[in-house]
Amino acid sequence: MQNNRKITALSPTGSMATPIPASLPNNTNSEDDEPRPRPQGSSILLDASSSKRKSAFLPYRPQSTVLTNLQRGNTEATFCPVEVSLSFHERAGQGEITEEQVKTELQRQHHIDFKDAHGFTPLHWAASYGQLAAAHLLLAAGAKVDSLAPDFVTPLLLAAAGGHNEIVRLLLERGASANHMDIVGNTALMYAAAGNHPHTCSELLSRDLDFSATNENGETAYALAVEQGSHLAQTLLEQYMMAVLTTGAFGSI
Template sequence: MEPTQPAENLILTQQSPTAEVGDPEDHGVETPDGSDTVVLRLFPCTAEPEADASVSSLQGSSLKHSTTLTNRQRGNEVSALPATLDSLSIHQLAAQGELSQLKEHLRKGDNLINRPDERGFTPLIWASAFGEIETVRFLLEWGADPHILAKERESALSLASMGGYTDIVGLLLERDVDINIYDWNGGTPLLYAVRGNHVKCVEALLARGADLTTEADSGYTPMDLAVALGYRKVQQVIENHILKLFHSNLGPTDPE
């Protein structure tokens, strides 16, 4: 990513998972710039209420995520753009959903559509991580490759599933991305969706054939996570899916 100093910092850094299964969830830590961050890992902890699809719902990974949001990401009607908007990189523009400025950057050429930053995140991966669906749709139409993986095998689908952005998950699945991609954080899109208690996202992934048997590094399957965390709606979705698979495998019974 280009070295800029935007008014709204966008930080997405990783740490190697160190906590054991069942350890309490890490509390927020403070970064040098003073913004609160939360480190979240893919293992059972105290059950949490179902969260809205927001930046704060990036649960279930070892990603360290800034809680500093733009006005528009907070849900405010008026978006206060930084005075130095022109200095933002294409990755920052994609993450913030600044579509008009993003288009201007792409028109300059230089094959920017799939350009990775220092972590291997493309503009599409950033937009997917922050739930910017119009930006995701635009980037896909302009030829962004949804199959590209970042340096630690993070994918646009995994990050969209982590945030519970079901519409973005659907757009990416239409492009035949690997639904069971396993990243070096120890999770698949389905595992991340379960860990985030994103019921509709879990439904969408299961409907498209997500593997229920893949385990996280902790040894937990999607159902194990749902049970351990007390996510009853997610459990119900998984149970219903298993029953459908069971009945479809039985097939019609032969007449006596």
């Protein structure tokens, strides 16, 4: 059954947010995805002109417009008279927060889970952009691992979608729900499988999760991996299923 739910989540810039790309600049713990063609005739990829989200399994994430080519290391340094002012959320997304800054925000906000204009916490930003050190600082300050952003998106879902397996492991160790579903019924494993992140899939499969869970389109994590041509994740999931059938347990892969 096709999902007809309309999603209107906005980016911090105020424009319609876009899905997480397969690869991000300066993510030290993201996995390298193998090149794969865009799937044709997908039941969950919608027309670009549609008001619905283009992908029912990729969540929206905080969008930062302040990461310049200079910051990415793509150009030589030049003098810039304009000082760029970043919010605490944006600094968390760039991994540029310190323990002192966290303490200052705690005194100002009384808790570290204060949300930006579009409902994302600093931990959502850090998880989405793969900033492990920032995630550690925020969790030490009491950040909730299962804090909800629009569409019921948690930090774990964002980290899984980006293939940030170290952050996925950290969040799971701190009690994040591996079986949590977003507004259209997608789990972290579905995000990781569709995004072709086998190491992230492995982290999630080491937990007590429902491998057979389906989203509102009736698709499992394995079905999404096959549909999206995510061959690395597909192979990992097939090995997992074979291990379950033959030994009843999933060993290291």
